[in-house]
Amino acid sequence: MKKVYYTACNECMYQNPGQRMTINDVAGLVGKAYPKAFTSTNLLSGFRSTGISPLDVNVFSENDFVQSFVTDQAAPPVQDVPSRDSGAPLIQPEDPGTSSSATPIPPEESRSASGVEKDEDLPTVEQRTNHEASRFENTTAQLEQREINLEKAAFSSCSPEVLRPHPKAERRTYKTRRLGKTRILTDTPEKNEIAAKKNRKRKPSGKQAKQESCTKCLFKQQAEGTKTANLPGRSVLKASYHQGQGVISPETRSRQCTAIAAAAVAYSSVKDVREWCKTNLDLILITGDSFYRQIDQQRPDTEDGFLMITDIPDQAQLFNAKFALDRTQPIHGLVSQHQSHELVFTLADGVNKVFQQKCTAILIMKDISVMIHACKEDGTCFVFDSHARGNNGLPAATG
Template identity: 30%
Template sequence: MPRQRIRKTERGTTNTAVYKKAADEHFQDKTKIRALAKKYNVCHVTLYRFIQKLKSGNTNVKVGYRCVNRVFTPEEENVLQDYIIECSKVYFGLIPTEVRKLAYELALKYKKKFPEKWNENHTAGKEWLAGFLKRHPILSLRSPQATSLSRASSFNEYNVNKFFDNLSEVMDRYKFEPRDIWNIDETGVTTVQRPNKIICQRGIKQVGAVTSAERGRLVTVAVAINAQGGHIPPFFVFPLKRYQDHMIREGPIGSAGAGNASGWMQEAEFLLFLEHFKKQAKPTTDQKCLLLLDNHVSHVSIHALDYCKINGIVLLSFPPHCTHKLQPLDRAVFGPFKKMINTATDNWMRNHPGQTMTIHYIPGIVREAFPLAVTDRNAIAGFTCTGISPFNRNIFSAVDFAPSSVTNRTLQSNNEIQPSAIEVDRMIEADHLPELGSSNKLNAHSIRSNNPELETLRSVSNIQTDDGNQFLNPASSHPSPSSPQPGPSGLQASFTRPINFSPQDIRPLPRAGIRSGTKRGYKKRKTAILTDTPEKRAIEEEYNQRNKAKKPIFQPTTGKGKRKLQSAKGKGHGKKTRNPPRSKGKENQTTANSNSSDDEDCFCIVCLELFSTSLPNEKWVQCVDCKKWSHAACTKDDSYYVCHNCESE
């Protein structure tokens, strides 16, 4: 059976309105049927039958060919279409095989007539899916972008409103202009590119392209743009401990750089970037600038906050796991930048056949791609689509927050559990308001009234709790046939939904449970004005608490004022690190129960900082095998510490 029958004639394709017009003329002017058929270019027999049915009192007369073997009615297919769209909106989209299986299960449940082959394969046929997609051109087969559950749940209405509250506060306080609003973020550039698409012979099973190596090395590139379209030269972080200024000689004019063992942005390198930013943007205490950034641990350091406070830089952090929607660089700059990097690397490989690319060539690659991607148009578009400049806190609709409904994770507001607007509305309908508590119950209707787009999302979502579990049900609330209702895709649906047909009865969307806390020991961050005094003091207290030793391992001595190595309590604590720096120079070989010589100075084998330059009462730990020392802050608390060198051996 062919999937698509090719028509050879135009018979049966005339609109019913043409026959209706001809019939009205026949009833009013008594015009002959054959004359009307010739005038309107229709079949006289069909017109005669149409008029006879109208005379018999049948007002719902249809003409033309009709599909008599279709499994579902057009209204039922429209409900299935809305369900598929809603699944993709909440990031639980269906693959073609799942759509076919769902169609088969729906046909079984609602006792539809379908081909016998469906029973053999327990799924709908490919011909049905092809016809379904043709009848609903709004649907298409797409490759989804992987999105973590953290991003899906964290980008919710509460977190976004909290960020815009902080943004409006600093905007009103300092009266920032677009040229004073900056966004900074880092991205990685590797020596192994992702080749661009090429034109080749059709039918070949595999097409290849040359890359420099199988696994490349990464260089971090920090980029900063402002809302007026400006930018500063990039800042490079090389995976080298001995950085030299000549490494960025081929980079964009005005670039700066640094190096460390990992190649990632760390606290020391971020301070250097702030110096580079101050030199280019020229903020002052009288003319401050706003710097938007994420909550990476290298950005939230007391030294960086002190530097920004002194030099007139106001820091505002994004909510965690929300930069894919709120950060201008992620929305409009880094995508074209990575594409241009791949193109420039392809050109380099063609111009240097047989040569392996190293990290020393990356600044030249960035110099070629940077002006093509980091343009005024892209920068302005990034700030506009995020609602930062011009300021628009309503830039995101209820559909954008729909993925956050797939989790039961609660939102914190003023140290109290604050349910989302959708959950409050569902509790109102289910008469479960007493479960909210007294304060939240009083604000339930205000939360509902402050969300004008809530009714739009409610028309496509509901909770079913028949079996004790919570599910998202986009097809359970049925709009009235008299008025069109907005669907999940934002379009107006003018058809009448069948009340007894719901894909949710077969395949409900489960809601993920509350996420467990992280085991890494990191403090959970939130959007905040980091340079404000209360927030800065809280970070400083956290920093001091983290570096405060329970029992000092190093204590100063009398005599010449140099410090003496004291015995540690028990065995040291620490962690194994990836890509650790190799120890060079003179090493301290003393054990935990012996004193170091006054002429020797040990250093941390992780960060290479000398003990003589460390903070007072800073805790150090010792490897149980090689007896070398490390900062406790550079390691992870374990009852048995083995350094990275001994672990690798």
């Protein structure tokens, strides 16, 4: 049945290239395989190969059961003891000190045929002593001969299995399973119920509970962001490391900010920027570093190793998905702190002009590339920078 079913699965995949098989395809495949597998020839062959019909008691040899010898357990002996009420005679064990061939001592009450007791018919003390001695010698000789016969029999039937028997596995102990209803354990409600039961069983206490409480508070602060004192209304969320340290490759450190910014642009379409946490920032750094090494291998060697925005490919495979880079008209020029005109504009005016076209873009200032993102729902603006920054978001050597 399995062989025919696998053949049907292969035919299904050949006929539908690029599509995955689902549980909805199982019934149809079984319907194709069942008539081919359960034929009258196969059914009769099953009875014939096992020796059921026609009957063949020698279809299996002793070698077929050798593998089960290790776990084979002998049945406990059952002794049938007759009760006194059943009327069956109770057999008394034979006394080893007696022998059936020994001659019994004539009782003192024995009489002669004439019924007259004579003194010469009674055994003397010497005769009785000799009789007891001969009886003891006969019994001892019989016991010695019996032991010799047993030793000879045991020696003649001795085998390697007697001297060193095969190892036996210990008797298996079975645990009773708690009854429950049939469930799909991968379904979300069932998974949540199982997780809740495990959490109730593992209730920490004492020092462990205090440590877990502190850890939860720390992650909560990192997820929500740390409010800065000198920048009111702003918050900073930090990753575990920046592009020059941590798990970043030493060969690519401090040169891959453009690739990491492009990875952040792609990830903003996967998950809302307002829901990013520390783990998401670490993932963007690692993926952007790998993206830089992929681009650097496909372009000619440069002196500094920095990427330009034109080096970013139009399509890329990031975060287990394919992304296409939407290139709009770039905005470039000189940045002034005070006024704007044709070639010079303030940073705020330039960013607002960018956000009129797209909500996410890459901002390059000198040799630093960052990702900027605007949420039109609440008017907030996010900046993702892979360089070393401090608690206030400003450059810091130890950030």
